[in-house]
Amino acid sequence: MSNLAYRRVLLKLSGEALMGDEDYGIDPKVISRLAHEVIEARDAGAEIALVVGGGNIFRGAGLAAGGMDRVTGDQMGMLATVINALAMQDALEKLGAKARVMSAIKINDVCEDYIRRRAIRHLEKGRIAIFAAGTGNPFFTTDSGAALRAIEIGADLLVKATKVDGVYDKDPKKYPDAVKLDNLTYDEVIIRNLQVMDTAAFALCRDSDLPLRIFDMSQPGVLLRLLRGEAIGTLVQGRS
Numbered sequence: 001m002s003n004l005a006y007r008r009v010l011l012k013l014s015g016e017a018l019m020g021d022e023d024y025g026i027d028p029k030v031i032s033r034l035a036h037e038v039i040e041a042r043d044a045g046a047e048i049a050l051v052v053g054g055g056n057i058f059r060g061a062g063l064a065a066g067g068m069d070r071v072t073g074d075q076m077g078m079l080a081t082v083i084n085a086l087a088m089q090d091a092l093e094k095l096g097a098k099a100r101v102m103s104a105i106k107i108n109d110v111c112e113d114y115i116r117r118r119a120i121r122h123l124e125k126g127r128i129a130i131f132a133a134g135t136g137n138p139f140f141t142t143d144s145g146a147a148l149r150a151i152e153i154g155a156d157l158l159v160k161a162t163k164v165d166g167v168y169d170k171d172p173k174k175y176p177d178a179v180k181l182d183n184l185t186y187d188e189v190i191i192r193n194l195q196v197m198d199t200a201a202f203a204l205c206r207d208s209d210l211p212l213r214i215f216d217m218s219q220p221g222v223l224l225r226l227l228r229g230e231a232i233g234t235l236v237q238g239r240s
């Protein structure tokens with residue numbers, strides 16, 4: 001435990017991260033590798049919670065733009081996150097870990113209801129808690145769900161895994177001269193209009209002074225290195 005810079009963390013994974021090279025759904029090899037990473041960090045002494053998006057299966061906002069009722073679309077998106085959470089639980093348990101899926105919407109036949117005190121107890125007992133269904137409300141993304149749950153469980157750090165190795169001053173895929181920003185304050189993100197996460201999620205982090213690190217999880221062992229204090233990706237904290 002003494003060699004970890006962060007004891008309790010919440011890892012936000014996008015649903016797209018589970019697809020690998022597929023066009024849809026879940027790649028078993030990818031989810032197994034992610035489970036290995038999480039267990040490695042847990043075995044080093046960290047208390048790990050996860051939030052997984054649902055974009056690999058369904059995006060409520062996308063269908064809402066096509067005419068579907070937004071509330072219905074978002075509810076379908078919440079169910080997609082439950083599917084991903086169950087898949088992640090299965091991958092973790094196949095590797096010998098104990099994991100619990102906790103949903104913000106009632107779906108008791110397949111997982112537990114999210115109860116803050118019970119979630120914290122799971123973490124204290126060395127279980128990996130997977131929070132599904134976002135906040136349980138339409139119009140909020142899984143980024144917001146991740147920020148909210150991280151604050152509720154008293155996480156030392158919120159880590160967001162992306163497809164790039166941090167935050168850049170402009171899109172590195174479009175601009176070869178884009179510059180990676182290693183450290184930012186909350187105010188700098190707002191002033192520079194950097195797309196770190198959605199506005200509601202970012203406001204929660206800022207108001208609760210919750211450190212946020214954005215990084216690329218494709219490299220083996222990167223999560224544990226990050227939790228040991230290595231300056232990986234971009235760290236957002238404090239105020240200017």
